[in-house]
Amino acid sequence: MDELLPPLLNGTALGALLLLAALGLTLTFGQMGVINMAHGEFIMAGAFVAYVTQQVIPSSDLSIPLALPLAFVVAGFLGLLLEVTIIQWMYRRPLDTLLATVGVALILQQAALQIFPAQGVPVEKPSWLDGQIDVLGYEWPLRQVFTIVLAAACVAALAAWLKYSSFGRRIRATVQNRDLAETSGVATRSVDRITFFVGSGLAGVAGVAASLIGGTNSQMGVQYIIPAFLVVVAGGIGQIAGTVIAALAVGIAMTFFAYWTSGSLAQVLAFVLVVIFLQIRPQGLFTVRTRGLA
């Protein structure tokens, strides 16, 4: 038990971070079918928002809670800009959206590299996250707990928003049958835009959490995008429950692999695991039934 507990707890925290990164993707990829490779750079943008907020408000106790909504808005507007300028012309070509957003990702990375120092910037964690809590004898760092709480809060908020708000209803209607939704008076174009805003905004929140755990630099988006997509692929598109389970599973599995072997081998094994999993369930954990042949 003593040997299993630390990787389990660390893995849950990594899973929560992956979940935050993937949550916005389930919305944009799952609900809208848009593959946004710049999502990782929106995470990066969120992390840099945390840094900039800290430069303006030196007290990290205050700046981090303030950075969360700010990062949401900044990343959200970046997403909105992307939707309006590029993605809206390519809804019928999902694979091409992927490539066009790769171009956007390259540009955003280079821009970050030129605006901020190349070696990255430090983000101070607030003093109320300095400490550990004792879990069965293991000193669990509070910032890991914070990531989990933040992820849980985001999942709950997103799920409630999709399920109970009238806007969420309109999103689900658009996903299930766009034509019918349109004839029923749903403005599907503005639904698309707001969905994209929220999905990208969640990446910004993930970025703030990531800045407290790993480094904040121009290449950080690249680190998160592939695992996040693997989570979405394994979780099944359009299902928050699937994403939650897949994120935790991938996070815990990677941490255990890293404990047993090495960090790099863990990535290879996680990849193999996802491919094997897709043999059993090619559509992911949970799926929405659509009318398409697939």
Add this chain to the structure above:
Amino acid sequence: MTKFTTRLPLIGIGVFAVLLLVVAPAVLSEHWISNLGKYCCLAIAAVGIGLAWGRGGMLVMGQGVFFGLGAYAMAMHLTLETAGPGALPGFMILYDPLAPLPAFWEPFRSEVFTLVAIVLLPVIVSAILGYALFKRRVKGAYFAILTQALAVALAVLISSTIRETGGDTGLSNFKYFFGYVLNDEANKLMVYLIAAALLVVCLLAVWQFNRSRFGELLVATRDAEERVRFLGYDPANIKLFAFVVAAVMASIGGAMFVPIVGIITPQEIGASASILMIAGVALGGRASLFGPALGAMAIGWGQSSLGSSWPEGWIYILGLIFIFVILFLPMGLSSLFDRAKGLIRRSSDEPGPATPELREVVK
């Protein structure tokens, strides 16, 4: 007239071969020959991508993996050849002069094994991955993401195993190429000519492939996979074959890259390198015969000239190329030629056949 138009690509390949194999060595300096050789290697991989992606609709975002397999197979052999029989490669001696050679290095002492491995390794990896994915009908973005994830995983794996593979510094300082001294001008020219000839062979292979029934089926699978299935074919096998061929071409490109450039590192095979290969194919025209090769050469040239003289700007240009080509010219620059041809045809009132190049990939 029809006979002439069907022969046109063959004539094009012929002209291309003469330019690469006869004109270029006569005109260009040693420095540019070596650069052109590097572009040829990237073009070989791109020809394969054109087949898998342009004709087959499989967005292979991890061709760096297969490029890397070929490159590292070749690099390991050249490293051992440089070290001499029974000796350890230089970088291993640095870490531990007494350590035994890792078991997977040993067979690469053999020239025959290396050449076979360059072809067989990518076949095995791509066949397993392709079989697993295509049979379960994993496609589209899922396939793209998974191939890219594989490229990331391999690059990370290599950069973390410094003792076995040289890690981030990669493998370099090769002195011999199958018995020939690499630092000799004539031998360098020979290596270039091999790469250029291989590119021409790959173009011929893809040209023949596109004309065959199998090529027709591949395009059909891209445009209407379900219909192909209902007609009694198994789209998985068709796609698998194209994917494996693309992997072998990437591997050959990687293998020739090593003696020409003289170094292979994980950066050359990771996610961004794989994306760079895609950029060339997209720019040139994914479904055309020459588009991928010429596009890859253009991107390769941009990378080595602009990329070193003006690196910040080059990344922006690369990003903009992606956005603009995909947004406005999804079939690449070569579709401009086809459109021009279409205009001429329309004016002469001669209905031309619908070419697979012109069909927009809309799903």
